[in-house]
Amino acid sequence: MKSAAGYHGIPRWLYVIAALGGLLVVLPLVAMLAKVNWAQFVPLITSDSSMAALGLSLRTSAASTVLCIVLGVPLALVLARGEFPGQRLLRSFVLLPLVLPPVVGGIALLYTFGRQGLLGKSLEVAGIQIAFSTTAVVLAQTFVALPFLVVSLEGALRSAGSRYEAVAATLGARPTTVLRRVTLPLVLPGLASGAVLSFARSLGEFGATLTFAGSLEGVTRTLPLEIYLQRETDADAAVALSLVLVAVAVAVVGLSYGRRRSTTPSAVQA
Amino acid sequence: MSLNLADGETVAVLGPNGAGKSTLLGVIAGLLRPDSGSARIGGRELFTLDAGSHFWSPPHVRGTALLAQDALLFPHLNALDNVAFGPRSAGSSTAAARESAQHWLAEVDALPLANRKPAQLSGGQAQRVAVARALAAEPELLLLDEPMAALDIHAAPLLRRVLKRVLEGRKAIIVTHDILDAYMLADRVIVVESGRIAEEGPTRQVLERPRSHFAAGLAGLNLVAGSISPEGITTPDGRVFAGQHDPGWSPLPGQTGVAAFPPSSVSVFLGDVHGSPRNSFPVTITDLEPHGDQIRVRASSGSSAEALSADITPAASADLGLVPGMDVRFVVKAALVSVYPA
Numbered sequence: 001m002k003s004a005a006g007y008h009g010i011p012r013w014l015y016v017i018a019a020l021g022g023l024l025v026v027l028p029l030v031a032m033l034a035k036v037n038w039a040q041f042v043p044l045i046t047s048d049s050s051m052a053a054l055g056l057s058l059r060t061s062a063a064s065t066v067l068c069i070v071l072g073v074p075l076a077l078v079l080a081r082g083e084f085p086g087q088r089l090l091r092s093f094v095l096l097p098l099v100l101p102p103v104v105g106g107i108a109l110l111y112t113f114g115r116q117g118l119l120g121k122s123l124e125v126a127g128i129q130i131a132f133s134t135t136a137v138v139l140a141q142t143f144v145a146l147p148f149l150v151v152s153l154e155g156a157l158r159s160a161g162s163r164y165e166a167v168a169a170t171l172g173a174r175p176t177t178v179l180r181r182v183t184l185p186l187v188l189p190g191l192a193s194g195a196v197l198s199f200a201r202s203l204g205e206f207g208a209t210l211t212f213a214g215s216l217e218g219v220t221r222t223l224p225l226e227i228y229l230q231r232e233t234d235a236d237a238a239v240a241l242s243l244v245l246v247a248v249a250v251a252v253v254g255l256s257y258g259r260r261r262s263t264t265p266s267a268v269q270a
Numbered sequence: 271m272s273l274n275l276a277d278g279e280t281v282a283v284l285g286p287n288g289a290g291k292s293t294l295l296g297v298i299a300g301l302l303r304p305d306s307g308s309a310r311i312g313g314r315e316l317f318t319l320d321a322g323s324h325f326w327s328p329p330h331v332r333g334t335a336l337l338a339q340d341a342l343l344f345p346h347l348n349a350l351d352n353v354a355f356g357p358r359s360a361g362s363s364t365a366a367a368r369e370s371a372q373h374w375l376a377e378v379d380a381l382p383l384a385n386r387k388p389a390q391l392s393g394g395q396a397q398r399v400a401v402a403r404a405l406a407a408e409p410e411l412l413l414l415d416e417p418m419a420a421l422d423i424h425a426a427p428l429l430r431r432v433l434k435r436v437l438e439g440r441k442a443i444i445v446t447h448d449i450l451d452a453y454m455l456a457d458r459v460i461v462v463e464s465g466r467i468a469e470e471g472p473t474r475q476v477l478e479r480p481r482s483h484f485a486a487g488l489a490g491l492n493l494v495a496g497s498i499s500p501e502g503i504t505t506p507d508g509r510v511f512a513g514q515h516d517p518g519w520s521p522l523p524g525q526t527g528v529a530a531f532p533p534s535s536v537s538v539f540l541g542d543v544h545g546s547p548r549n550s551f552p553v554t555i556t557d558l559e560p561h562g563d564q565i566r567v568r569a570s571s572g573s574s575a576e577a578l579s580a581d582i583t584p585a586a587s588a589d590l591g592l593v594p595g596m597d598v599r600f601v602v603k604a605a606l607v608s609v610y611p612a
């Protein structure tokens with residue numbers, strides 16, 4: 001049956017290369033799926049150490065996501081709407097963790113909050129120790145996940161424009177009211193998908209966490225660290241836990257992509 | 271540019287695109303910051319920006335609600351909550367704000383739309399809700415920036431009628447391109463050209479006796495400026511437009527004035543005209559276009575860039591074989607030329 005979609009102008013050989021690209025992503029997942037020890041699957045992922053790692057990962061990722069929202073929303077707002085010297089520079093630095101190797105981020109965090117670090121020394125005097133604690137895990141994850149929220153929200157703010165805010169102001173709404181009742185509701189879909197991406201990035205964080213927080217079971221050993229550790233001793237457990245992370249990632253992508261599609265005008269009406 | 275509004279007065283701001291009309295509203299609303307200037311409503315200062323003072327109040331304390339070409343209803347709120355936005359922002363309780371919103375929705379004949387989301391409203395409906403939203407904020411000065419421009423021709427008359435009702439006795443500035451808006455809604459008209467006021471006065475006076483080319487164009491009149499002479503107007507290049515002075519008005523010779531006449535009072539001739547030599551001018555046709563059931567002939571005279579128009583029948587145009595670039599004579603009936611001071 002012929003499709004009525006009309007001429008699309010894509011040469012056939014392009015499909016071959018595109019299929020190769022798709023395979024590069026899908027094939028490893030299939031290979032891993034083939035390696036799963038299904039008989040032992042449930043015991044493997046419900047062992048004490050696995051459950052501890054999974055619980056810690058979910059708790060710290062949730063905390064990082066909250067921190068990303070608290071810090072990222074103002075950042076995205078001043079980057080998208082504000083006008084101040086050094087704005088472009090600030091944007092570049094905020095986006096840096098996207099391209100920085102996480103282990104470098106971990107080292108940077110260590111020299112900031114570590115015992116001998118820039119702030120760590122003063123914090124130590126105050127009796128607060130951050131490095132190699134659960135707080136460090138949250139900080140490391142926030143460090144790498146923040147740009148995802150900022151980029152996503154800044155894009156939403158820019159495409160929404162500031163005309164609604166201007167109207168709201170002439171109707172007598174003070175800036176805080178405008179933010180709460182107009183700006184944030186307008187960019188809610190962008191904020192939600194940014195938060196979901198941040199959560200996913202936090203959940204997968206490995207390098208910065210290992211460097212800055214170490215690998216203490218129940219305290220700083222998150223799921224990716226547990227997988228890496230198990231791989232040495234118990235490959236079946238590593239594969240089973242990996243599958244759990246894949247499932248979470250698929251859910252996150254589905255949630256985020258589904259949201260984006262539902263923000264088309266026709267769906268907003270409903 | 272200086273502009274004053276009396277209590278309860280609606281002023282229409284007319285002018286060509288890019289003349290600074292919307293900028294004027296943006297500055298009054300506090301959305302655009304000029305380099306210098308000042309404004310006040312009653313005794314309350316909106317801004318004073320000059321060498322000595324840098325006072326600038328933010329838009330939300332100005333009491334100047336702005337209605338733009340697009341309704342810009344908040345897409346996440348239904349019509350009722352959109353209208354209730356102003357009262358809520360002013361500190362009213364949700365119930366009181368909704369009550370006030372219902373009152374204003376009824377006022378613009380939009381009460382049945384209260385529960386609809388903006389995406390479910392037509393352009394005209396959305397704009398009426400936007401009017402209600404602006405009024406519900408109880409602005410001291412309502413700013414309307416071409417509110418009818420984005421509407422189709424069926425929706426505009428209804429909104430115009432609503433605006434006529436609600437603007438009665440209200441201080442408002444309306445920017446418009448439409449002479450009908452000016453006639454129906456405004457007590458006074460200001461014509462803005464390239465950032466300055468070219469002309470102002472009561473609506474009928476400005477539109478029936480225009481002194482600026484823009485207002486004359488809106489009113490569909492030819493306008494020629496010059497100095498007043500006993501028989502009419504003498505242009506700077508020496509042409510004489512004979513016409514009728516106001517009865518009971520004796521002009522001072524040499525006083526600057528204008529001659530205004532409708533295109534229908536102009537006839538087109540080829541070659542020399544015999545008989546009455548008055549008001550006969552050689553011109554070059556620049557443009558021909560249908561205008562109602564007539565053909566509008568636009569032409570400019572060689573010496574000045576002033577454009578004049580003549581309305582003739584399609585048959586006459588065909589008989590004369592008019593094409594752009596042709597040299598013809600315009601003859602204006604002196605009895606239909608009004609001469610008055612500029």
